[in-house]
Amino acid sequence: MINNLLINFAHEHKKVVPISLFVAVLCLCLVIGHLLEENRWVNESIVAILVGCIAGSILLLVTKGKSSHILTFDEELFFIYLLPPIIFNAGFQVKKKQFFHNFLTIMMFGVIGVFISTSIITGGSWWLFPKLNFLGLSARDYLGEIAIGTIFSSTDTVCTLQVLHQDETPLLYSIVFGEGVVNDATSVVLFNAVQKLDVSRLSGRAFRVLGDFLYLFSSSTALGVLTGLLTAYILKALSFGRHSSVREISLMMLMAYLSYMLAELLELSGILTVFFCGILMSHYAWHNVTEISRITTRHVFATISFIAETFIFLYVGMDALDIEKWRMTKLSSGSLMGIYGCLILLILVGRAAFVFPLSAFANSMMSRRAESGSSITFKHQIIIWWAGLMRGAVSIALAFKQFTFSGVTSDPVNATMITNTIIVVLFTTLVFGFLTKPLIRYMLPHNNGTRRNTNHEAAGTPGEDLNLPLLSFEESAATNISRAKESLSMFIGSPAYTIHHYWRKFDDAYMRPLFGGPHHNRSRC
Amino acid sequence: MINNLLINFAHEHKKVVPISLFVAVLCLCLVIGHLLEENRWVNESIVAILVGCIAGSILLLVTKGKSSHILTFDEELFFIYLLPPIIFNAGFQVKKKQFFHNFLTIMMFGVIGVFISTSIITGGSWWLFPKLNFLGLSARDYLGEIAIGTIFSSTDTVCTLQVLHQDETPLLYSIVFGEGVVNDATSVVLFNAVQKLDVSRLSGRAFRVLGDFLYLFSSSTALGVLTGLLTAYILKALSFGRHSSVREISLMMLMAYLSYMLAELLELSGILTVFFCGILMSHYAWHNVTEISRITTRHVFATISFIAETFIFLYVGMDALDIEKWRMTKLSSGSLMGIYGCLILLILVGRAAFVFPLSAFANSMMSRRAESGSSITFKHQIIIWWAGLMRGAVSIALAFKQFTFSGVTSDPVNATMITNTIIVVLFTTLVFGFLTKPLIRYMLPHNNGTRRNTNHEAAGTPGEDLNLPLLSFEESAATNISRAKESLSMFIGSPAYTIHHYWRKFDDAYMRPLFGGPHHNRSRC
Numbered sequence A, B: 001m002i003n004n005l006l007i008n009f010a011h012e013h014k015k016v017v018p019i020s021l022f023v024a025v026l027c028l029c030l031v032i033g034h035l036l037e038e039n040r041w042v043n044e045s046i047v048a049i050l051v052g053c054i055a056g057s058i059l060l061l062v063t064k065g066k067s068s069h070i071l072t073f074d075e076e077l078f079f080i081y082l083l084p085p086i087i088f089n090a091g092f093q094v095k096k097k098q099f100f101h102n103f104l105t106i107m108m109f110g111v112i113g114v115f116i117s118t119s120i121i122t123g124g125s126w127w128l129f130p131k132l133n134f135l136g137l138s139a140r141d142y143l144g145e146i147a148i149g150t151i152f153s154s155t156d157t158v159c160t161l162q163v164l165h166q167d168e169t170p171l172l173y174s175i176v177f178g179e180g181v182v183n184d185a186t187s188v189v190l191f192n193a194v195q196k197l198d199v200s201r202l203s204g205r206a207f208r209v210l211g212d213f214l215y216l217f218s219s220s221t222a223l224g225v226l227t228g229l230l231t232a233y234i235l236k237a238l239s240f241g242r243h244s245s246v247r248e249i250s251l252m253m254l255m256a257y258l259s260y261m262l263a264e265l266l267e268l269s270g271i272l273t274v275f276f277c278g279i280l281m282s283h284y285a286w287h288n289v290t291e292i293s294r295i296t297t298r299h300v301f302a303t304i305s306f307i308a309e310t311f312i313f314l315y316v317g318m319d320a321l322d323i324e325k326w327r328m329t330k331l332s333s334g335s336l337m338g339i340y341g342c343l344i345l346l347i348l349v350g351r352a353a354f355v356f357p358l359s360a361f362a363n364s365m366m367s368r369r370a371e372s373g374s375s376i377t378f379k380h381q382i383i384i385w386w387a388g389l390m391r392g393a394v395s396i397a398l399a400f401k402q403f404t405f406s407g408v409t410s411d412p413v414n415a416t417m418i419t420n421t422i423i424v425v426l427f428t429t430l431v432f433g434f435l436t437k438p439l440i441r442y443m444l445p446h447n448n449g450t451r452r453n454t455n456h457e458a459a460g461t462p463g464e465d466l467n468l469p470l471l472s473f474e475e476s477a478a479t480n481i482s483r484a485k486e487s488l489s490m491f492i493g494s495p496a497y498t499i500h501h502y503w504r505k506f507d508d509a510y511m512r513p514l515f516g517g518p519h520h521n522r523s524r525c
Helices: A002-035 A044-062 A075-093 A096-101 A103-132 A136-140 A142-153 A157-163 A170-196 A203-238 A245-265 A270-283 A291-319 A323-328 A333-368 A378-387 A393-403 A412-443 A445-452 A471-486 A488-493 A495-515 B002-035 B044-062 B075-093 B096-101 B103-132 B136-140 B142-151 B157-163 B170-196 B203-238 B245-265 B270-283 B291-319 B323-328 B333-368 B378-387 B393-403 B412-443 B445-452 B471-486 B488-493 B495-515
Strands: none
Touching (some): A002 A291, A002 B203, A002 B245, A044 A291, A044 A412, A075 A170, A075 A245, A075 A270, A075 A291, A075 A393, A075 B002, A096 A170, A103 A142, A103 A170, A103 A333, A142 A170, A142 A333, A142 A412, A157 A170, A170 A270, A170 A378, A203 A270, A245 A270, A245 B002, A291 A393, A291 A412, A333 A378, A393 A412, B002 B291, B044 B291, B044 B412, B075 B170, B075 B245, B075 B270, B075 B291, B096 B103, B096 B170, B142 B393, B157 B412, B170 B203, B170 B270, B170 B378, B203 B270, B203 B495, B245 B270, B245 B291, B291 B412, B333 B412
């Protein structure tokens, strides 16, 4: 029995040590991030990655290279606990008008763009890797290649939140971030489609893939919308706030998480579901709770998301030093450099190949509109191209899912793919992330100059303006409607506003009375 | 590679299913708990246990008795994730004046009381169990017996939070809850002491045990106080609020959790540490953050604690139906009934044996005081005795730690001990918990009548008065000081007020300028 106790004790401590370490380093990150807030080059994710690297190397020195266990990347932890709050918060805080205004553009980028980018990266690596003496993968199966394409094609939503600011560059933010959300669904579909189909018949069954995508997209969205509406309805019907605001906050948190888990259970895209659940909750459910719950939820979702983001980047930084994997790759450093360079080049080309043509297409679609403000200028296109280049924790998690079994691999080819992913993620996050702020400042000096003084906020954490949630949305909605009524020519010229106008009418007449929220253009229906 | 993916997928889903289930059932609990709010018999924990039992039986029916895996109680989950937020929140929201005013009484109950109760339960079971044909345990080793004593002697803090309300019965709440916090440290010391020492020499080395206890208590408290002060200092010195309130909230959450983990790492009592960390944070750190952060932290700590509590009771309810353990016990139902009855009787006697004598002692100590309000009347004693009888999730977790290896046991004696614990927990929580509300209503009709209408709050979740945090403390402090100045006889008669007075002076002169918080009796030092 004493023995049992001791074993239990050791077993327990195995978790206590890494958790203590991570929490302590997280606190450190927070303080350093705060001190570097004024710095114009560094963002939160770079701080976290660097602190993670330093902590990892200290740990390696202290334990003399043994402690790879603490550093192992656990994709379960990532997909089950860390990702959902980040994406939910993004949906909860997103400026809905901007998002839906650019909905078509976002869908094009997120769907067609990923197809283009995946085929370029897959084809490119198929063609280039054998020339760099990296044979194992392409000789063995095509799945690995497609996997590379998918892994390196998905823009990381978490990184995007870190470099683009909703208040500074709303158009760019909504396009790049929205694309990131949508392309998660595309990746899932591509993965599943490739696994089911013969590669030779893939082209013949493109319609099937498209059908799968439409099914996945619509069912994931529907699930998120339903959960959001259900939450709003429960909160409105039972009016929890009468007794305690704690129950309201709990219910919102739990339902949001439930939507993600249900989507995963039904093999849908949890990211899409929880994103739409967040949008619906901020549109309806949030209006049915007490004032205190409103302030609390708004800030607590932002806080949890912030902690999760920092945690992920720390993890990536520490994981980069897992030397076992580095030892396992049997290639010369020359070939490795070649592979890294080649991958980064392919990512650059793959993204350019869809951002510029699709932007031009989107502009030509929108050319009938009166305002020039909503068209994507060339400068915008460059920033969209650049800001979406970052590959982050999502890529690493996908790579681990694809190339390892529960975080362990014994195959040198797989180990090489893991290290490739880590290098690409570190390089893109550090270098591209580092240059994004200056690039935006250089490309859009006006936009930045007016906002800079009021908006020093940390990435993804709009601080003081959380006091006035959704205000900008309400305001713009009212403006839209008056504008739409103003002239009939506008009405014909801008179909997006028309849809928006009818949606508002429907929302006020049927949805808001049932699910809660303020009325805008009439006092009572 | 496809195979890998599939295995990974199944592996992932193994967690997705139970999490979805738990979250869904949690939401259900929340809604049912809200609907039964007005009911005078039922409390939140009973609802959760019953819902857990029902969900568990439905699950057993659906899976035809196979799904014992979902129902397994994981003591790691409990001690690492669920317990810390509950205890931290208790420290954060506790009325500090009441707590420190009764400090000596609490310490007596928590230390001497546990010793008395443990010896009675240990001795009683040693004497009674063989008569009930339950031989294995007592014949094998004395550790099991002491373990039973400790497991069944510790009042469950979580249960206490559910039946006693800080605002309705502040004296009783602070004594019973404080005792629960302190007796965790006592249990840890007893456990360790017993493992190190020979039982025959235990009596001779009682001073050693006392020394160990004093060391553990003081170092755990010191760690909690230090972490709390450090957090307050960082928040004050760096003024995070200037940039974003998200960082403030994150730092408070992370530091609180870190204090618990560090205590576990250093083999101290994490419960004591995180409790004192909570007290210090609400006293200093909380005053250094922005208004928004204050509202948010106050509610979010309450919310997380609420979710964790509900989760634990659900878990206990579902775990009760883990039929494997029931099959393993080889005793007749008659002997089992005898054992259950005997254990519950011992718990009743063991608690009575220290509550009444120690209360009398505490009263005689305090008899010099002018006010009769602070003495423990006989009615109070009965409620203290009764409300502390509940054994909850902490007992189950300790039993699993002691009698199983990672939740699995193959020994019939150990299995019997686990089922004993589950039965005792269910019985005490349901029956004693059920009767506590009516008992308080019957014993203290006045106290209850005046407060009932204003305080329908869910257990542990003071809702609307969170708006005015610490106000009662500030008020009473000011009252105390004016009262203390009023007459010198009072000053001599009530040493507690004198200590409190000097503490306030010291606090205002040295602590508050350094760590933050408002000044009371002077404008500036």
